[in-house]
Amino acid sequence: MCQSIYGTTWPFEGLSNACMLSGDMEKRQQMKDDLQRCIDAHKDELHSLSRDIWSNPELAGNEKHAHDRLVRFFSQDQTWTVQSHYKLPTAFKASWGPVSGGVGDPVLNVGFLCEYDALPGIGHACGHNLIAEVGAAAAVGLKAALENQTELPVPVKITVLGTPAEEELGGKIELINAGAFADIDLVFMAHPAQQDASFHPCIIIEEMLVKYYGKASHAAAYPWEGVNALDAAVLAYSNISVLRQQLKPDWRIHGIIKHGGEKPNIIPAYTELEFYLRTPLLKDLCDLKAKAEACFRAAAGATGCQVEITSPTPTYYNILPNATLASLYESNGKALGIHFPEQPTSFCGKRSTDFGNVSFIVPGIHPFFYICTDALNHTEEYTEAAGAEKAQLYTLRTAKALSMTAVDVVCCPDLLKKVRDDFRLFGIHSQFYTTNL
Numbered sequence: 348m349c350q351s352i353y354g355t356t357w358p359f360e361g362l363s364n365a366c367m368l369s370g371d372m373e374k375r376q377q378m379k380d381d382l383q384r385c386i387d388a389h390k391d392e393l394h395s396l397s398r399d400i401w402s403n404p405e406l407a408g409n410e411k412h413a414h415d416r417l418v419r420f421f422s423q424d425q426t427w428t429v430q431s432h433y434k435l436p437t438a439f440k441a442s443w444g445p446v447s448g449g450v451g452d453p454v455l456n457v458g459f460l461c462e463y464d465a466l467p468g469i470g471h472a473c474g475h476n477l478i479a480e481v482g483a484a485a486a487v488g489l490k491a492a493l494e495n496q497t498e499l500p501v502p503v504k505i506t507v508l509g510t511p512a513e514e515e516l517g518g519k520i521e522l523i524n525a526g527a528f529a530d531i532d533l534v535f536m537a538h539p540a541q542q543d544a545s546f547h548p549c550i551i552i553e554e555m556l557v558k559y560y561g562k563a564s565h566a567a568a569y570p571w572e573g574v575n576a577l578d579a580a581v582l583a584y585s586n587i588s589v590l591r592q593q594l595k596p597d598w599r600i601h602g603i604i605k606h607g608g609e610k611p612n613i614i615p616a617y618t619e620l621e622f623y624l625r626t627p628l629l630k631d632l633c634d635l636k637a638k639a640e641a642c643f644r645a646a647a648g649a650t651g652c653q654v655e656i657t658s659p660t661p662t663y664y665n666i667l668p669n670a671t672l673a674s675l676y677e678s679n680g681k682a683l684g685i686h687f688p689e690q691p692t693s694f695c696g697k698r699s700t701d702f703g704n705v706s707f708i709v710p711g712i713h714p715f716f717y718i719c720t721d722a723l724n725h726t727e728e729y730t731e732a733a734g735a736e737k738a739q740l741y742t743l744r745t746a747k748a749l750s751m752t753a754v755d756v757v758c759c760p761d762l763l764k765k766v767r768d769d770f771r772l773f774g775i776h777s778q779f780y781t782t783n784l
C-alpha cells in the first residue's frame with residue numbers, strides 16, 4: 348500500500364512485495380513477538396524511568412539527573428557498554444552487539460535517540476521524558492529480539508544516544524559535529540504530540556539575540572541625558588509585529604524581551620530580546636533574517652542606541668522524510684492498534700527539532716505519537732499528561748512500533764536498500780519535499 352500523509356502519496360509502491368519476497372516472515376514475526384513481550388515485561392521499570400525524569404525537570408544542557416538515571420538504567424544490564432558524558436556533559440551512549448555475521452563483516456548499527464530536557468517554568472511540557480522512555484524501550488526490545496539470532500543477513504549492533512538540549516542549544520548538532528553519528532546507519536526516535544503520525548514536517552529555525560546599548564540617566568530629573576534602550580526594544584518588537592502581515596503563511600517569527608531595564612526611574616541603558624525565525628526552506632530563512640535585521644536596526648536608528656545582533660545557536664534544519672521507514676512504521680503501528688488520522692488536527696502547527704539535522708546525515712524517522720490528551724505541547728496541561736499513567740500505553744506502543752520497524756530493516760536487505768535509496772532521493776530533492784509536505 349502506498350503511504351498517504353496529509354494528501355501526499357509517497358513515490359513508492361514496491362514495499363509490500365519487497366517485504367514478502369525477502370527475509371523470513373515467520374522469523375521476523377517471532378522477533379516482533381519477542382520484543383513486545385520484553386517491553387511489556389519491563390513496563391514498570393520503563394514508566395518509573397520516565398516518571399523520574401518527569402519529576403526532576405532539567406533545562407537544556409543541565410540534564411544531570413536524567414543523564415545519570417538513563418546511564419544507570421542501561422548499566423544494570425551488563426551486556427550494554429555504557430559511556431556516560433559521551434562527547435557532551437549530559438549526553439551518553441549505550442551500545443550492544445554486534446550479533447550474528449562473521450568477524451570483520453560490516454556491521455549495521457541501529458541507533459535510538461533519547462531526549463530528556465524540559466522547559467523553563469513548566470517542566471516536561473513537551474514530553475521529552477517520554478522520548479527517553481521510547482528510546483530506551485525500543486532499544487531494549489530490539490536487543491531481546493536479536494539476542495538469539497545467528498543468521499541475520501548482516502551483523503547488527505544497537506546504539507542508544509542520549510541527546511540533550513533539544514529545546515535550546517541543539518545538542519544533536521553538537522553531537523553530529525563531534526562525530527557521534529558517524530558510525531550509525533539508521534536512527535529512530537519518536538515525539539509526543541496530539542495524534543499519531545509516521546511523519547510530520549518540522550521547519551527550519553534560527554535564533555536571533557538582539558542587544559541594545561543606550562545610556563542611563565534619571566528618568567524624571569534629566570531624561571534628555573539618557574538614550575533609552577527599552578524604547579529600542581519596544582520599537583523592535585513593534586516593527587516585527589508590523590512585518591508579520593507581509594510574511595508568507597508558513598513563516599514564523601516570535602520573540603520576547605528578556606531584559607527590559609532595572610527600575611522606572613533609571614532610563615534603561617541595556618535591553619535584550621530573543622527571537623525565533625522559522626521557514627520551511629533555507630533560502631526563505633535568509634530573506635526573513637534580512638527583514639528582521641532591518642527591523643532591529645531601524646529601532647536602533649530611531650532611538651540612538653547601538654545594536655548587536657547574533658545567532659547564538661546553530662540552525663535546526665527541516666526533517667527529511669524516509670518513505671520506507673514511515674511506511675513500515677505505519678504497518679507495524681497499525682498491527683498494534685495505532686490509528687494514523689488522514690488529516691492533521693490542532694497538531695498541524697509548525698515546530699522545529701534538531702533531529703532535522705540528523706535526518707540530513709543518517710536515514711531515520713521521527714514519528715509523533717498521541718499520549719491520551721488533547722492538550723497542546725508547551726502548556727501545563729501537557730506537562731501533566733506527559734507524567735500520567737494513561738500515557739504509558741501509547742508510549743510503549745510507539746516504542747514497540749519503532750523496534751518492530753528496526754526488525755523489518757535488519758532482517759530484510761531489500762528494505763535496507765530502499766531505506767537508503769529514499770535517504771538519497773529525499774536528500775537530493777529536499778527542497779521539493781520540504782515545500783510540498
Ligand SMILES: NCCC[C@H](NC(=O)CCN)C(=O)O
Binds near residue numbers: 473
Ligand atoms: N530553540 C529550539 C526550539 C525547538 C522547539 N522544538 C519543539 O518545540 C519541538 C520539540 N520539542 C521549537 O520551538 O520548535
